[in-house]
Structure formats: C-alpha cells, structure tokens
Amino acid sequence: MQAKLTLRLDKRLIDKAKRWAASRQISVSEAVEQFFAQIPDPDAPRQPELSPWIKSLSGLxxxxxxxxxxxxxxxxxxxxxxxxxx
Structure with a gap:
C-alpha cells in the first residue's frame, strides 16, 4: 500500500534531486523509496557480532x-x- 509523504526542502536541493533522478530515469519518489528501503529495521533482531578473526579476513x-x-x-x-x- 502506498501513502503520500510531504517533505519541505530547499528548492536547490529539490532541483538537484530531480536532475539526479532524471539522469537515472527514475522519479524522485522512487529514489526516496529506494533510500528508505535501505534503512535497517530498528525492530529487527540484530545481526550477530563478527569475531575478530572474521573481521580481520574481511579487509585482506x-x-x-x-x-x-x-x-x-x-x-x-x-x-x-x-x-x-x-
């Protein structure tokens, strides 16, 4: 279900967002939706902490x-x- 959200932003920022979205052939609404979709769910269980050994491997x-x-x-x-x- 989609709902409407009203944002108040500086006009220059809105124009910049519109140009950015147009260059990717999406709407500003789609861009904002994709951004919000990436925000972690605060109610979701936390991911287990990685061990120091695994952390050391991740940057090799x-x-x-x-x-x-x-x-x-x-x-x-x-x-x-x-x-x-x-």
Missing part, C-alpha cells in the same frame, strides 16, 4: 596487497604441515 583484499598465488598457498601449507608433524 582491500589493503592493496595482491592475492597469493596457488604456488605460494601450497608452499605455505606444506611448511605448516612440516612444522606440525616435526
């Missing part, structure tokens, strides 16, 4: 370091096994 590829090659990964794993079984 974002630090500008190249991903290790298959050869490097294999060598590291073999080193690990050698150390484990000494």
């Amino acid at each position: 590829l974002d630090e500008g370091q190249p991903a290790p090659s298959d050869t490097q990964l294999r060598e590291e794993y073999l080193d690990y096994l050698e150390h484990k079984h000494q």
Whole structure:
C-alpha cells in the first residue's frame, strides 16, 4: 500500500534531486523509496557480532596487497604441515 509523504526542502536541493533522478530515469519518489528501503529495521533482531578473526579476513583484499598465488598457498601449507608433524 502506498501513502503520500510531504517533505519541505530547499528548492536547490529539490532541483538537484530531480536532475539526479532524471539522469537515472527514475522519479524522485522512487529514489526516496529506494533510500528508505535501505534503512535497517530498528525492530529487527540484530545481526550477530563478527569475531575478530572474521573481521580481520574481511579487509585482506582491500589493503592493496595482491592475492597469493596457488604456488605460494601450497608452499605455505606444506611448511605448516612440516612444522606440525616435526
């Protein structure tokens, strides 16, 4: 069910929003609806907190370091096994 919402905004901001929406071939109403749809539901259960280990993994590829090659990964794993079984 759709309902009407009235907003009071600065005219320059409205004009900017209209140009932005037109460049994406949507209406300002659709843009606002899409924005509001992304707001988390305050009544929804919170997502579980990620462990520090998982958090450390999430940024590995974002630090500008190249991903290790298959050869490097294999060598590291073999080193690990050698150390484990000494």
